[in-house]
Amino acid sequence: MIKMLAIFVLIMMSTLVTAKDAAAIDFVIKFIGNENKPSDLVYGGLCWGKHAELNLVKAAKDKGVRASGSLNTRVAYHEQDIVFLADLDCNGSHEFLYNASSKNLFRFPYRWLVLLNSTNEAKLMYLWRIPLLITSDLVLARRYGDLFELVELHKPAPSGSMITTPRGFFNGSLIDMRPQKELYRRRRNLMGHHLTMANIIQDSNTTKYYLPRDDRLQLHHDAVAKVCWVFAKVAFELLNATPRYIFSYRFGYKVNGQWSGMVRDIGDNKADLGTNCVLFKERLEIITYTDLVAPMRMRFVFRQPPLAYVANIFALPFSTGVWMAVAIASIASTVTLYITSLWEIRIEKNPTQLDGSIGDALLLTMSAVTQQGCFIEPRRTPGRIMEFIFFTALMALYAAYSANIVVLLQAPSNSITSLAQLAASKVTLAANDVDYNRFVFNDDIDPLHVSVHKTIIPDNGKPRFHDIVDGVERIRKGLFAFHSIVEPVYRRIEETFQENEKCDLTEVDYINSLDAFTPVKKDSPYLELLRVSYKHVREVGIQAALNKRYQVPKPRCESKAVAFSSVGLLDLRPVLIMMMYGVALSLAILLAEIIVFKIKEYNCNFH
Known part of the structure; x- marks a missing residue:
């Protein structure tokens, strides 16, 4: 009789345990499904028995949820999908919670569901020792028979007190009492921390x-x-x-x-x-x-060098086709004047008329091209008509050429658009005398950056560092590139530059970086709250208002009116070079004439 009674009690206890496990499994699966997002269940330290664990895994699989009993199966790229399950009624859960805490698994974006029988309140102290900070998503489910009461736990600061927030309850069906599902909306009150x-x-x-x-x-x-x-x-x-x-x-x-x-x-x-x-x-x-x-962009800021510094402006006013047309017209004029001069010398001869040689015709043509006078000229109507037409055409051409030269002498070149072009140019490189530039230019990335580094901080010589006032003034004078955060440079430029001096400002990046962003510690519990708050402040327009209030953008070229600009020897470099070639050629011709004269004189004396 006693043996049969014992068997009956064991059967009843087994039935009660199975019913308990079935309710818990049903609750866990419905809790995960209520989130309506991809989930991977990770459990540990459960004392439910193998049969109950298999039922849990099977029920999770039927709902499309993967389940595992190991903390080492986590995938870093799917952290937001992981839901941890622990049962404080099981002794093994303490070690499971400890290991999770040592691996910092109570932070965002992990989710936690912790079960506890209402008759076992003493084990709540394990949760109070866990660093459940502001972004921790842990739900404590207290069980009263088949009823589960859900409470969220978190601390606004590591030294703060634990805050409990009602989450809902489960009694066959899950009732979610959260006003918003977004964790940020529920945790954005740090209570003065x-x-x-x-x-x-x-x-x-x-x-x-x-x-x-x-x-x-x-x-x-x-x-x-x-x-x-x-x-x-x-x-x-x-x-x-x-x-x-x-x-x-x-x-x-x-x-x-x-x-x-x-x-x-x-x-x-x-x-x-x-x-x-x-x-x-x-x-x-x-x-x-x-x-x-x-x-916060760090750039080289400079004015583009004048066009005369990088190109021969005396060849730029006309296209190649126009220059070819001028050459062809000059040849035609020379030939025509030569033919008319042959006809004229048969009728009469005059010291001031063409002598019928190709040299005189070419001399007169070159005089017209260069808008210079010539003491020889045609004496008859056909030659004079040809001379008049050619001089008139070249006069209009010369006026257009001169106007273009005046504009090109003051035009920026727009020839420097990259760091390589800047380093190879005649522009002086320097940097703002602040701390970050000492580190930026010590970061030698490639030979190009090394050459720029050596230019600004030479091995033997004084480093080229200037304060913001001196640096901006040197930019204004030209042929000077100043490396700095651009905002203070532009503020100083707005105060000191004339309007026409702002039109050729250019930036060149040295470190090849994106814009600067706000730094936060990687494992900070406030990272996600700050990230969302910052985006919210930016989206409502406060960021744009602050930047307009505190910062100065790149100066705009409001007026391109040409102002007086002095012309230096460097602007006339092509002309001076041509004059030097002309002088050298004239000396060579002089020397050749002297040699020819001496040879003729020698031959005459010999005979």
């Missing part, structure tokens, strides 16, 4: 005073840092966070194998985010990038 921003000071220590005041004074100095700070404060207000700030004097570069400046402050948790910085691959060891706030 402090967020610290590292602000870069490169130009002046006055930034320490003016940046916290947001008074838009001294915008010549560190305008990018000031825009980023105001933008961050707006984002902090969206998150109900208290803004704090620190100052760094360097963006962040490796010095003797150690990070320095802002990147180090972020890595050491002294700051949660920083001023926009350029995307360098090695910085990804410490930080990740969120969003563009203020354009």
Whole structure:
């Protein structure tokens, strides 16, 4: 009798356990399905028995959900799909939670479902020790028979208290009580927790005073840092966070194998985010990038050299076809004048008329082409008509040529569009005397960058670093390229350049980088909140308003009216070279004439 009673109790207990497992499995599958997104179930430390685990895997498979009992089966490219399952009623769950915590698996975008029987409240202390920070998506399901009550757990800060938020309940069907499914919308209240921003000071220590005041004074100095700070404060207000700030004097570069400046402050948790910085691959060891706030482009800024510096402007006014037409007309004029001169000398001879030689005809033609006078000329009507037509045609041509030369003498060349062309030009290269340029030009990428580096920082000689005032003034004078963040350069240009001097401004990139983005520590619990907040502030137009208020874009060429411009010897280089060739040729002809004269004189004396 006792034996039969024991068997009956075992059968009843087995039935109760099976019913319990079936309800739990049904709840887990419906919980995952309620998210309506691809999911991979990872469970560990369950004490449900092999049969119950197989039923869980089979039920998940029927719903298109892959299931695994190992933490090592995760795929990094599908982290957002993973749902972890733990049961605090099982002793093995403690080790499972500990291993997950050591691997930082309670962060975004992993999802967690933790089961707990309502009669086992003491085991909640395991969850209170876990770093469930602001973006952790963990749901605690407390079981009361077949009823599951769902609660979300998170802390607004590592040292903050645990916050519980009702999620819903399950009693055969799942009731979701979340006002929004997006985690950001439910967690964007940091309850006054402090967020610290590292602000870069490169130009002046006055930034320490003016940046916290947001008074838009001294915008010549560190305008990018000031825009980023105001933008961050707006984002902090969206998150109900208290803004704090620190100052760094360097963006962040490796010095003797150690990070320095802002990147180090972020890595050491002294700051949660920083001023926009350029995307360098090695910085990804410490930080990740969120969003563009203020354009921060490092470029060589210079005025295009005059056209006369890079081309022979005296050959540019006419196309090749026009020059060929002038040559053909000159030949025709020479031949015609030669024929008419042969006819004229048969009728009469005069000291001022053509003597019937091809040389005199060519001399008269060249005089017409160069708009010069000639003491010999035709004496009869046919020759004079030919001379008149040729001089008249060339006079109109000469007027057009002269007008084009005047314009071309003051025209920019637009010949420098790349770093290679800039390095090969006669333009002087220099850089702004700030910290980042010392590191940028030490990063030798290829022979071209090495040559630019050696030009600005020679091995033997004084480095070519100038302050912003001196550098912009040298840009205005021309043939000078200044490497800097372009915003302070353009602000100074707007104040000092004349309108016509802005028309030939050009940028050339040295580091070949994208725009700068806001750095945040890679494993920061606030990364996703800041990323979404920044995008929201940008989409509503605040970013555009701040940039217009704090920054100066590239100056526009409002008027292309030609102003007075002096002409130097370099502008007349082709003409001077031609004159030198002419002098050399005349001396050669003189020497040849002397030799011929001496030979004739010798022959006469000999005979």
